[in-house]
Amino acid sequence: MTEPRPGDAFQPGDVLNNTYRIEALLGRGGTSDVYRARSEISGRLVAIKVLKAEFASNEDYLVLMTREEEIREIRHDAIVRYSENHRTSEGLIYLLMDYIDGPGLDRKLKEGPMAAEELLTICKRVGEGLQAAHKRSIVHRDLSPDNIILRDGDPAQAVVIDFGIAKDTNPGAETIVGNEFAGKYAYAAPEQLSGNTDARSDIYSLGALLLANFRGKPPDAGANPMEVVQKKKERLDTSGVPEPLKSLIDRMTAPDPEDRFQSMTDVLAFIESGGAEEPLDDATVIAPPPKTEKAEATPPPPAPVAAAKSEKPKVQRDTPPPAKKSGGMSGGLIAAGVAVLAIGGGAAAYFGGLLGPSGPTYPVVSPFSLVVADPENLPPSASGYVPDPEIQSALAARMTEMGGNANLTLASGDIAPSWGADVMTVLDDIAVLDDWQLAVTGNQVEVTGSTTDSAVISALSAKYPGNWPGGLTGTIDVALTSLFLNPADVDNVLVQYADCGALSQINDPGPVGYGPDDPVLVKGALASNAAREDLQFQLEDLTDGRNVVMDIEILNPALCVVENYLPKASEGGMEVAFTDGITGQPHAEGTFSVGENPVIDVIIPAGVFTGFLSVSVLDVSGNVYHLLPHRGRPDNSILTLRDGKDGAVPVRVAYPLDDSRPEGSIAFTVDDTSLGKSKILVIHSDAPLFRQMRPGTESSVGYAEALRDRAENSDGIIRSMDTRILETTQ
The missing domain is CATH 3.30.200.20 (Phosphorylase Kinase; domain 1)
Structure with missing residues (x-):
């Protein structure tokens, strides 16, 4: 978050x-x-x-x-x-x-390499989804680890998100970025740099991100547009990748789209076959098409970018593309001793001199907008329009140095002649902030950010907003944040993740909050390990390097539903003790295997003589069993249960199989029909919880709702509520 x-x-x-x-x-x-x-x-x-x-x-x-x-x-x-x-x-x-709940592949990338088996599963799942998109002539164009989420952390439930720059390839369909470059350099297919995109571009990007997550690091895309162009001509290094993942990635990421799988259907067929299909060797993959003698001898004249695009035939997605023509023109490459690549976006201006002495002419856009940001919990990014390749290269290099990405398009607009240098000056000034965003529209600038250093704010205030460089004007709003972490900020995160009852901070940071070296301790229950991992990740982001310790219990979904209905009450010191009724051995951890006979005792603390004791089991199947009171033991007053004894007194609520027991009491063995976690609920109340006896068994949710209503309508009736987990396993 x-x-x-x-x-x-x-x-x-x-x-x-x-x-x-x-x-x-x-x-x-x-x-x-x-x-x-x-x-x-x-x-x-x-x-x-x-x-x-x-x-x-x-x-x-x-x-x-x-x-x-x-x-x-x-x-x-x-x-x-x-x-x-x-x-x-x-x-x-x-x-x-x-809303897809689970970690993104970008987070998995930060955590380190993923197993080849998991990546093959992800490829199959994502490939099936993209196959459906391609059949409708929709190409994603921006596949990268940050827009694939593993629902509940399961690779078999990967979901593709964010089709914001997807292209409809049906005739006449356009987006505002048209055929220009769209996507992230590290994962974009080579042909995307020249504005050519079809289903095979998504195949390349999917293969590139699979390799990135196998390595645990993104591909090296180059530090500037010139390097990007050169690297995109090279095959990705798949050395050390096990088969069949290696051959799969090699076939998906061939630099020439003609040498790749031609559709997601082909990718899926390869996976289904286990890679039995004979992979192409390197010579086959990179061999250029045959060239005519004329093409070798005489290069064609350079063509304007727009004209090159208009000659690119439309291709219906997920069907074999038309065969390439042999000769001087192939996929945007012009063979003439030295290759000339007419590209949109990233590196076009590097070849601007080829277009005539007056330099390249870029499309006019309005508004001429750029957003550059270094947010607190996300990678840095730069997106929008820039007027020349120098600012484009400088911004892309800066984002790369900061571990972020840039998606910049060359364009013309109503901006000052010194616009590029002025923007870089502002970026240099605000780089000292802890987090920031610079939004530019034409010559108008809006800067927001925060810092813990008041001297930084003083220095910026001395210059801005009265002294913007060059032709820029605008506003700047920088907030001073504390070195101390407000516990309320931690609570806000805990509330967002509380899918299994309330989560709480268990240490007192004092009136000023958590200091830089104070740990953050959290206690509670969650519905899944994936939720626990997400919470840990978000708290570590929030707490700026502080030690986050989580005492989190993972409960099954049925129990978590109940947790959201239970009334809030403090613990009262009522202990729950477990014993195996067959062997007589204590089970301090509360875990029983199939065939064992759980015996349950509730220990009334010394000094507790008044009130009433209610004990129930909320089991793994979503039912509740009432152990006390019940029709064979209706009197649950503490005095009756003590039976004249002082000190700590055990009260048996679940019995050994071979013992005599009160009518209506339970004795049971663990079988394999409902394994998991059940919760023992021990409630100490001032009066009987309900006017009438509850049935021996009922829905957990129904009981929890009735309990909550009783607590709300009888203020203070519940003195305390203690719980203990009983887990049954094979």
């Missing part, structure tokens, strides 16, 4: 369209932010993508949002489900989509 800011479009607690309550900000992007929200009607979680205010009135960006909405027609579990666009009364545009 990402920390919300006062200037954000939405804040946690906001309700959109009288339906969707905002719960958290998931991430910030150059043109949009993504939130997690919950339907007030159905309780369903959704993700909401909101276009930033500065783009909300721009028709080009509205076209992109509309195009992304239309991808809802692709019905496949591996493709995120889109709903529809809405506009708020303030004019903000947002898009509804499914």
Whole structure:
């Protein structure tokens, strides 16, 4: 999760369209932010993508949002489900989509190499989803680890998200980036640099990200556009990758699209066959098409970029592309002793001198916008338009040095002659901030950020906003943040992840909050290990290097549902002791195997003589069994249970099989029909919890709701509530 800011479009607690309550900000992007929200009607979680205010009135960006909405027609579990666009009364545009709970492959990339078997599973799953998209002539164009999420951490449930720059390849369909470069350099196919994209480009990107996650690091894309162009001509290094993953990646990432798998159908067939298909050797993969004598001798004249694009035939996706023509022109390459590549985006201007003495002419755009950001919990990024290759190269190099990415398009616009140098000057000035964003529209600049150093704010305030460099003007808003971590900020994260009852901080950081060296200790229960990993990750991001210690119990989903209904009550010191009724041996850990006979005793602490004791088992199947009181033992007062004894007194509530026991009491053995975790619930109340005896067994949720209602309508009746987990295994 990402920390919300006062200037954000939405804040946690906001309700959109009288339906969707905002719960958290998931991430910030150059043109949009993504939130997690919950339907007030159905309780369903959704993700909401909101276009930033500065783009909300721009028709080009509205076209992109509309195009992304239309991808809802692709019905496949591996493709995120889109709903529809809405506009708020303030004019903000947002898009509804499914919320996918799980780690992204970008997070898995940071954690280190993944197993080849997992990656083959991911490739099959993602390939099936892209196959469905390609059949509808939709090419993603931006496949990278950050837009593939593993639902619940399961590679077999990978989901492709963010079709924001997807291209509809049907005749006449366009996006605002048209045929220009779209995607991240590290994963983009070589032909994307020259504006050519089809289904084979997605195949390349998928293969490149598989290799990245196998290595545990992204491919080296080069430090500047010239290096990018050169590296994209080379095959990716798959040495050390085991078969069949190696051959799969080699075939997916051949630099020449003609030498790749020609469709996702081919990729899936290769996986299904276990790689039995004979892989192409290097000579076959990289061999250029035959050239005529004329092509060898006489290079064709360089053509303008637009003309080169117009000659590229349209290709229906997921069907074999047309054969390449032999001769001087092949996939955008012009053979003339020295290759000349006409490209859009990243490196076009490096070849600008070939277009005539006056230099290249770039398309005019309005507004001329650029967003560069180094957010707290996301990689740095730069996206938008730049006027010349020097600023393009400088920004791309800076993002690479910072571990981020750049998606920059050369364009012309209504900007000052010194615009590039002026922007770089501002970036140099604000780089000292802990996190920042620079948004430029024409010559207008908006800078936001934060720092813990008041001297940094003083230095920036002395220059800005009165002394912007060159032709720039604008605003700057830098917040001073504390060296101390506010416990309320930790609570905000805990609330977002509390899917199995409340999560709490168990150490007291004092009135000023957590110091730089203070650990953060968290206790509670969660529904899955994936949720625990996500919480750990988010807390470590939030706490800036502090030691995060989590005492988290993983419960089954049935118990977690109940946890959300149980009333809040403090612990009262009632202990639960386990013994095996067959051997008489204590089970201090509370774990029993198939065939064993769990015996349960509740220990009333010394000094507790008043009130009533209720004991129930919320079991793994979603039912509750009432151990005390019940029809054979209706009197559950502490005095009766003590039976005249002082000190700590054990009260048996589940018996050995061979013992005589009160009518209605239980004795049982573990079988393999319902293994997992059950919760023993021990409640000390001032009066009987209910006016009438509960049935011996009932729905856990029904009981928890009744218990909560009783607690709310009889203030203070529950003195304490103690719990203990009983786990049954094979």
